[in-house]
Amino acid sequence: MTREAVISVQNLMKTFGSFHAVNDISFEVYRGEIFGFLGANGAGKTTAMKMLTGLWKPTSGQATVAGHDVFTQAEKVKRSIGYMSQRFSLYADLSVKENIELFGGIYGLSTRHIREKRTELLSRLELTSSENELISALPLGWKQKLAFSVAMLHDPQIVFLDEPTGGVDPITRRQFWDLIYEAADMGKTIFVTTHYMDEAEYCDRISMMVSGKITALGTPDDLKRQFEAKDMDEVFIKVARHTQPIAQ
Amino acid sequence: MKRFAAFVTKEFYHILRDKRTLVILIGMPTVMIMLFGFAITNELKEARVAFLDHSNDPQTLAIQEKILASPYFSLSGQISTPAEIEDIFRDGQTKLVVIFENDFGQRLEKDGRANIQLIADATDPNTASTVVNYAQAIILDYARDLPPQQSPPLISVLSQMRYNPELNGVYYFVPGLIAILLMLVSAMMTSISIAREKETGTMEVLLASPMKPAQIILAKVVPYVLLSFLDAMLILTLGKFVFGVPILGSLALLLGVTLLFILLALSLGILISTVSPNQQTALLLSLMGLMLPTILLSGFIFPIENMPWPLQVISNVIPARWFIIVVKSIMLKGSGFFLLWKEILIMFGFILFFIAVSVRKFKIRLE
Numbered sequence: 001m002t003r004e005a006v007i008s009v010q011n012l013m014k015t016f017g018s019f020h021a022v023n024d025i026s027f028e029v030y031r032g033e034i035f036g037f038l039g040a041n042g043a044g045k046t047t048a049m050k051m052l053t054g055l056w057k058p059t060s061g062q063a064t065v066a067g068h069d070v071f072t073q074a075e076k077v078k079r080s081i082g083y084m085s086q087r088f089s090l091y092a093d094l095s096v097k098e099n100i101e102l103f104g105g106i107y108g109l110s111t112r113h114i115r116e117k118r119t120e121l122l123s124r125l126e127l128t129s130s131e132n133e134l135i136s137a138l139p140l141g142w143k144q145k146l147a148f149s150v151a152m153l154h155d156p157q158i159v160f161l162d163e164p165t166g167g168v169d170p171i172t173r174r175q176f177w178d179l180i181y182e183a184a185d186m187g188k189t190i191f192v193t194t195h196y197m198d199e200a201e202y203c204d205r206i207s208m209m210v211s212g213k214i215t216a217l218g219t220p221d222d223l224k225r226q227f228e229a230k231d232m233d234e235v236f237i238k239v240a241r242h243t244q245p246i247a248q
Numbered sequence: 249m250k251r252f253a254a255f256v257t258k259e260f261y262h263i264l265r266d267k268r269t270l271v272i273l274i275g276m277p278t279v280m281i282m283l284f285g286f287a288i289t290n291e292l293k294e295a296r297v298a299f300l301d302h303s304n305d306p307q308t309l310a311i312q313e314k315i316l317a318s319p320y321f322s323l324s325g326q327i328s329t330p331a332e333i334e335d336i337f338r339d340g341q342t343k344l345v346v347i348f349e350n351d352f353g354q355r356l357e358k359d360g361r362a363n364i365q366l367i368a369d370a371t372d373p374n375t376a377s378t379v380v381n382y383a384q385a386i387i388l389d390y391a392r393d394l395p396p397q398q399s400p401p402l403i404s405v406l407s408q409m410r411y412n413p414e415l416n417g418v419y420y421f422v423p424g425l426i427a428i429l430l431m432l433v434s435a436m437m438t439s440i441s442i443a444r445e446k447e448t449g450t451m452e453v454l455l456a457s458p459m460k461p462a463q464i465i466l467a468k469v470v471p472y473v474l475l476s477f478l479d480a481m482l483i484l485t486l487g488k489f490v491f492g493v494p495i496l497g498s499l500a501l502l503l504g505v506t507l508l509f510i511l512l513a514l515s516l517g518i519l520i521s522t523v524s525p526n527q528q529t530a531l532l533l534s535l536m537g538l539m540l541p542t543i544l545l546s547g548f549i550f551p552i553e554n555m556p557w558p559l560q561v562i563s564n565v566i567p568a569r570w571f572i573i574v575v576k577s578i579m580l581k582g583s584g585f586f587l588l589w590k591e592i593l594i595m596f597g598f599i600l601f602f603i604a605v606s607v608r609k610f611k612i613r614l615e
Binding site for chain 1 (some may be wrong): 255258586
C-alpha cells in the first residue's frame with residue numbers, strides 16, 4: 001500500500017540564540033493517520049508544532065504541510081489546517097452559535113455554508129437545544145468536543161491538536177478520542193501532542209522528542225518491541241534515559 | 249471583508265456582555281465630568297471673610313459692603329483685637345481677614361492714601377492666593393470709583409481674564425478630561441482586550457487562522473475607535489449644554505483632532521499589549537505608564553510652566569500634553585489649523601513611532 005504524505009519534514013531546525021529548541025528533525029505523516037507527537041515539557045514539541053502551523057518561521061530545513069511550503073506559503077498552510085490549542089480555544093462569553101459563526105467567518109465560509117455546518121454539527125453533538133447558551137455555561141467535556149468540531153468547520157485536511165485533553169477526566173478523554181477516530185475515518189489527518197502515555201496507545205504512529213530531537217518513531221507496538229517494554233510509559237522512560245547523556 | 253465583519257461583531261459582543269467595560273465606557277465619562285464640573289473647582293464661592301476694623305467709618309463700611317456683595321465672599325464675623333485673628337483662623341472656616349488701620353477714612357481724604365492689610369489662611373496656598381487676588385481686585389475697584397485726588401495713584405493696573413473671564417473651572421477641565429478618558433478607553437481597554445486573548449489562548453487560534461496579524465489587531469480596535477469617539481462626543485455635549493463650555497473654533501477640526509488622539513491612544517494600547525503577557529500586566533502598565541503621567545504631567549491639573557525643568561522635559565513626551573493644548577485653543581480661543589499644525593504634527597509623529605515599535609516587537613516574536 002502506497003501512502004500519501006500530507007506532512008513532510010526534513011532536517012527542520014529552530015534556534016533561539018545558541019539554544020536548539022528543535023534540532024534537525026525529519027518525519028512524514030500520512031493521510032488519514034493519527035500521529036502522536038510526544039515529549040516532556042520543553043522537549044520542543046510545541047515549537048515544532050508552531051512551525052508546522054505557520055505561526056513561527058523555521059531557522060532552517062524543509063517542511064511541507066498539505067502540499068504547501070511552511071516557509072513561503074504560510075497563508076495556504078493555515079487555510080488547509082485546523083488548530084485546537086491546549087488551552088481552551090472558544091470564546092467563553094459568546095454563545096455556541098456565535099462561536100460557530102465567528103470561526104466560520106474567520107475562515108471565509110459563506111453565510112449559507114455556516115448555517116448548514118452549524119445545524120449538522122449541533123445535531124451530531126446533540127447540542128441543538130443549547131445553541132444560544134454561553135460557552136462558559138457548558139461542561140468542560142462538551143466545550144472540548146465543540147472546540148474540536150469548530151476547528152474542523154472549514155474541512156481542513158489536517159487537524160493539529162495541542163494537548164487537547166489537558167485537565168480532563170479519563171471518561172471525557174475517552175469520549176474525545178472517539179471524536180478523533182471519527183474524524184480520521186472521514187480521511188482527516190490528526191496531528192496530536194500529548195503527555196498522557198495511555199493516549200499514545202490510541203495513535204497509529206508516534207514520535208518521541210527529547211531535547212529537540214526525535215529519538216523514537218513508529219507504531220506503539222513497534223516501539224514496545226524495540227525497547228522491550230510492556231507499555232508506553234516504560235518506552236518513554238527508556239527513551240528519555242537513553243537519550244539524556246547524548247544530549248548533554 | 250466578511251472575515252473582518254465577523255471579527256468586529258465578536259468584539260462588540262465582548263464589550264456589550266462585560267458589565268465592567270460598559271460602566272467604564274458610559275458611566276465613567278458622565279461621572280467624571282459631573283464631578284469636575286460641580287464638585288472639584290478651583291474657583292471661589294462664598295469664602296468666609298472676617299473684618300478687623302479699627303476705624304469704623306463710612307469708607308471702611310463701604311469697602312466691607314462691597315466685598316460682601318460679591319458672590320465670592322460671605323461674612324465670617326467682626327473681630328476687634330489682633331489676638332482674635334489667630335482664633336478665627338483656627339476653626340478652619342475663615343479664609344481671609346481684612347484689617348483697616350486707624351482713621352482710615354480721614355487719611356484717605358487728607359493724604360489720598362490709607363492702608364488695608366489682608367491676612368489669608370495659606371494652609372491651602374491656591375485658595376489663599378485666589379482669595380487675596382479677588383479681595384484686592386474688589387478694593388482696587390472701590391479706589392477707582394473715588395473722586396479724583398490732587399495726587400492720584402501713579403500706576404493703576406487693569407487686568408482682564410481673556411477666554412475665560414469668570415475663571416470657570418470647567419472650561420479648563422473639559423479638554424483634559426477628554427484626554428484622560430480617551431487614554432482610558434482607547435489605550436487601556438484595547439491593551440487589556442488584546443492581552444486577554446493572549447491569556448486565554450484564543451490569540452494562538454486566531455494566529456493559526458488565515459487572518460493576518462494586522463487584520464486581527466485592526467478588527468480588535470475598530471469597536472474601540474467608535475466607542476471612544478462616542479465618549480468624546482458625550483463629554484463635549486455635557487460640557488456645552490450642562491456647563492456652558494464654549495466651542496469657538498471649528499467643530500470639524502475639533503473632532504478631527506479628537507480622532508487623531510484616539511488613534512494615538514490606540515497605538516499606545518497596542519504597544520502595551522505586545523509587551524504584556526496577560527491582562528494584569530496590561531492593566532498595571534496602562535495605569536502606571538499612561539494614566540498617572542497623563543494626569544500629572546500633561547498640564548491637566550498642574551501647569552507645565554510651574555514644574556521643575558526635568559519634569560517639563562518629560563512632559564514633552566506625554567502625548568496628552570499636545571492634545572490638551574490643541575483642544576483648549578480650538579474650544580476657548582477659536583484657533584484654526586494654521587496655528588496648531590505643529591502640535592498636530594507631533595501627535596502624528598507619536599502614532600507612527602508607536603506603531604513602528606509595535607510591529608517590530610511583534611515580528612521579533614514571530615521569528
